[in-house]
Amino acid sequence: MQRRNVLKGAAAGMVMGMTGAPVLAGQTAFVVPPEEAKHQRSFLQWPVSTKVHPDPVFRDMIQQTIADIANRISAFEPVTLLMAAEHQAAARKKLSGAVEIWDIATDDLWCRDAGPLFAKCADGSLVISHIQFNGWGGKQVHGNDGKIAAAIAARLGVEVIASGLVGEAGGVEHDGHGLLVAHESSWVNGNRNPGLSRDEIGARLLAAFGAERIIWTPGVKGLDITDYHIDSLARFTGPGRMLINLPDDPDPDDPFHAAALETRDRLEAAGVGLEVIPEPAVRRVEAEDFVASYANYYVCNDAVIAAEFGDAAADALAREALLRAYPGREVVMLNVDPLGETGGGIHCATQQMPA
Numbered sequence: 001m002q003r004r005n006v007l008k009g010a011a012a013g014m015v016m017g018m019t020g021a022p023v024l025a026g027q028t029a030f031v032v033p034p035e036e037a038k039h040q041r042s043f044l045q046w047p048v049s050t051k052v053h054p055d056p057v058f059r060d061m062i063q064q065t066i067a068d069i070a071n072r073i074s075a076f077e078p079v080t081l082l083m084a085a086e087h088q089a090a091a092r093k094k095l096s097g098a099v100e101i102w103d104i105a106t107d108d109l110w111c112r113d114a115g116p117l118f119a120k121c122a123d124g125s126l127v128i129s130h131i132q133f134n135g136w137g138g139k140q141v142h143g144n145d146g147k148i149a150a151a152i153a154a155r156l157g158v159e160v161i162a163s164g165l166v167g168e169a170g171g172v173e174h175d176g177h178g179l180l181v182a183h184e185s186s187w188v189n190g191n192r193n194p195g196l197s198r199d200e201i202g203a204r205l206l207a208a209f210g211a212e213r214i215i216w217t218p219g220v221k222g223l224d225i226t227d228y229h230i231d232s233l234a235r236f237t238g239p240g241r242m243l244i245n246l247p248d249d250p251d252p253d254d255p256f257h258a259a260a261l262e263t264r265d266r267l268e269a270a271g272v273g274l275e276v277i278p279e280p281a282v283r284r285v286e287a288e289d290f291v292a293s294y295a296n297y298y299v300c301n302d303a304v305i306a307a308e309f310g311d312a313a314a315d316a317l318a319r320e321a322l323l324r325a326y327p328g329r330e331v332v333m334l335n336v337d338p339l340g341e342t343g344g345g346i347h348c349a350t351q352q353m354p355a
Contacts, residue, residue: 034176137191183219296345
């Protein structure tokens, strides 16, 4: 893919908020709610950079894909799409009237990574628990995307609490009930957090999410732009339980397959309940680096927005697994192949604002 070019962390550690007040991991005054909790809105970003997407035909395709996702989510909750003013007239032609546009400049579409990580305080108010985006370790231009979280905070008038971390929210899974899972490769990496140990990073992640425990697994460094984000492999569906997307016939020579199996083993050893979704055997896009992840779905109010890949049997199995994991929600499956061609999926492109 083009974005591809049981261990516990330290119990508690201190980071400094932008107010200067210390925030202690495991004792934070805020918690990032689980994705399935009620949302106030969803955020997405409009991909416009000609450096990132130089082919105008493909750029139009990926913009249409983001529009399709935004339009479908807007049937269930408010959607805000971020883009600079000069792109809005053309974008509006692809969008439902229910999709709101905010004049916040963007480079690319990956709102899970560049967008704001919202946390809820004990009194119900929201803050942004900020993890600074740096283009996945300086691998991609991010002059606008690196400023998105701060711009949204200014527009909403919410406080930004610095985590002391550089990275991406897509690089850590949280169940909203105290447990995190992350690949070390996306965090314990000189391209994001030079000079910080795994325990120091783990403590800051715990503080940023208001969590108590982190399960680390090795992941894969240097073979994709994200250094192997966990959210394309395994996702929490509730306290201590996950869906994991695994190949039926793992290739022992594929480092991503090996890392995925290692993650599965460590999660099982840590007592996490797992349900396996098989990867599609048939895909519309046959490129070796195409990302075909059923796990990279998005949970919005009353629905789950997920990818389908043209394998009728595997698509049906994924739908059934999502219906079991999220009873009472509609499962909407979309063709988002352009996202897979650029190394991501629906979850990577979305970010929720809790109610």
